[in-house]
Amino acid sequence: EPEVTQTPSHQVTQMGQEVILRCVPISNHLYFYWYRQILGQKVEFLVSFYNNEISEKSEIFDDQFSVERPDGSNFTLKIRSTKLEDSAMYFCASSTYANQPQHFGDGTRLSIL
Amino acid sequence: QQQVKQSPQSLIVQKGGISIINCAYENTAFDYFPWYQQFPGKGPALLIAIRPDVSEKKEGRFTISFNKSAKQFSLHIMDSQPGDSATYFCAAYVGGATNKLIFGTGTLLAVQP
Numbered sequence: 001e002p003e004v005t006q007t008p009s010h011q012v013t014q015m016g017q018e019v020i021l022r023c024v025p026i027s028n029h030l031y032f033y034w035y036r037q038i039l040g041q042k043v044e045f046l047v048s049f050y051n052n053e054i055s056e057k058s059e060i061f062d063d064q065f066s067v068e069r070p071d072g073s074n075f076t077l078k079i080r081s082t083k084l085e086d087s088a089m090y091f092c093a094s095s096t097y098a099n100q101p102q103h104f105g106d107g108t109r110l111s112i113l
Numbered sequence: 114q115q116q117v118k119q120s121p122q123s124l125i126v127q128k129g130g131i132s133i134i135n136c137a138y139e140n141t142a143f144d145y146f147p148w149y150q151q152f153p154g155k156g157p158a159l160l161i162a163i164r165p166d167v168s169e170k171k172e173g174r175f176t177i178s179f180n181k182s183a184k185q186f187s188l189h190i191m192d193s194q195p196g197d198s199a200t201y202f203c204a205a206y207v208g209g210a211t212n213k214l215i216f217g218t219g220t221l222l223a224v225q226p
Contacts, residue, residue: 004156031212043149043157043202045213056213091156098212099145104156 002026004105006092012111013082021077021108023092032075033093033102034067036060043091049075050098079110087112115140117205119217126224132190134220136203139184143205147214148177148188151200160201161188193224 005024013019025032034046047057049067057065066078075094079086089109093102118137126132136146145164149157163170163177163186170177176189190197203217 006156033213035214042218043204043214043216045215048212050212058213095212099206101147101159101162102214103159104149106154106156 002028004092004094004103006090006105006108008108009106010109010111012113015084015112016081019079019082019110021079021090021092021110023075023077023105024073025075025092025094026103027073029094029096029103031055031095031098031100031102032067032069033095034077035091035093035104036088037091037107038088046077046090055098082110082112084112086110115215117203117215117217119203119220121220122218123221124223126190126193126222128193128195128224128226130193130224132188132193132197132222132224134188134201134203134222135185136187136217137183137185138205140205140207141184142207143215145206146177146179146186147204147206148175149202149204149216151202151219157202190222193222195224195226198222198224 007022032049037043047061048055064080068076089107091107093104095102147162148160150160151157161172161175174191179186201220204214
């Protein structure tokens, strides 16, 4: 069964450094998402992306965050200057269309020191 | 109004018993209600989903019951097995204007042998 793949599985970064989290969505999916989950808390929406544009972003997704689809397969989340509170699991998801099931990857654990 | 309230926070069930997790919402614009299962170190995996024009959906041992007038929905796991031990998240989605999932706070289910 096709799946969403994310790399790396764990990223450790010094505060203030830039980090890029990578995702390969399911190949025929058109909508892409990033969510995050702080340890022990619920999954929170960050951003959705369609047709090479952000379609919606949450309050969490401030100017430090950006997303990009640099080629036909990858979807990336960049955090420009990481803060301690950015430490979380970051999940990528994709769906065929906007109101279709979203399928999640296994996440990248981001640890900010 | 964008929240989905989930209960209980944790649940212990004996093998063979029925696990019941409840969710409630306020926003009547929500039109798609998935349940996700998450094992430690993994991403949320879509388990079963329902749209508000249906009052019940069953897939194997998993059943969603939906009460549109009460704005509540629940997940029933029949014949619960130790392998069902995981965190379960309900979620809600608004089609059209937005394509983000709003997650509940999660229920940690432990099925004892």
